[in-house]
Amino acid sequence: MPVPRQPRPTTVTSHVWPSGGRHLWPSGGASAAQSHAQGHLVFAVGGVLTVHTERGTSIVPANRVAWTPAGFTHHHRAHGDADMRIVFLTPSLARLVPDRPVVFLASDLAREVLLALTGPRNYGDGAPAYGRAARARLLRVLVDELHEAHEQPLHLPEPRDDRLQAVARLLHEMPADNATLAELGKTVGASPRTLSRLFRHELGMTFYEWRTQLRVYHALVLLADGHDTTRTAAACGWANPSSFITAFTHLVGTTPGRYRSGHRSTGEPSGDDHERRASTRA
Structure with missing residues (x-):
């Protein structure tokens, strides 16, 4: 609802x-x-x-x-x-x-x-x-x-290389896309080794670290707009809510439910309720 x-x-x-x-x-x-x-x-x-x-x-x-x-x-x-x-x-x-x-x-x-x-x-x-x-x-x-x-x-650093920019556009448009670096490389015309080197050289992190930060960015936006933990996890590409909660908490310093509770207008179930149910299902 x-x-x-x-x-x-x-x-x-x-x-x-x-x-x-x-x-x-x-x-x-x-x-x-x-x-x-x-x-x-x-x-x-x-x-x-x-x-x-x-x-x-x-x-x-x-x-x-x-x-x-x-x-x-x-x-x-x-x-x-x-x-x-x-x-x-x-x-x-x-x-x-x-x-x-x-x-x-x-x-x-x-x-x-x-x-x-x-x-x-x-x-x-x-x-x-x-x-x-x-x-x-x-x-x-x-x-x-x-x-x-x-x-x-x-x-979230902004890439300068055209190939990295193309990868970034794809993932901004579809943060739930679980394509590997090799699969993305075929789409943008670069080898996975080249893309991996560019991520480290330009952005100072691995592709997977960058994609995790991108997904957390999208998750913050969705949570602020009222989406629950389970739906946000799926929309941002995590296989299950518990892995999302772990990644989010590591970067933001609080769980998605506690963070979301600061933006909720009226009495929904608390974020902790969502997270307990998500952890049980996971």
């Missing part, structure tokens, strides 16, 4: 100020391509966000933070109704984080600082929530937390 839903926003509600911003996106909403003189952090309070650059796609589920350095042309897209928070970093702070797009796990402290720096008191009618000195201290705490955080395998 379809997931019951509350009325959904149909337009973007935005609040932007020099050091940050907040955007409430309807599912499927996307920004125009843009770049900034300062690097910025993106945090999803609700929904799933993707940040697309020429380097690839950063996947931003709840409790993850995506970093995009200054000068990178990018655009954002919402999957599920999303509450996106943005914090810009000065060059002196940006030097303390990587010079490439990356996704971090947000610690409890980092999450609270992000919420404080982007909450309504920053753009409401009253006095700003924090003066310049207090904001600078909070930003330093935030960067220190990210500096200590583990980078998350939630940045």
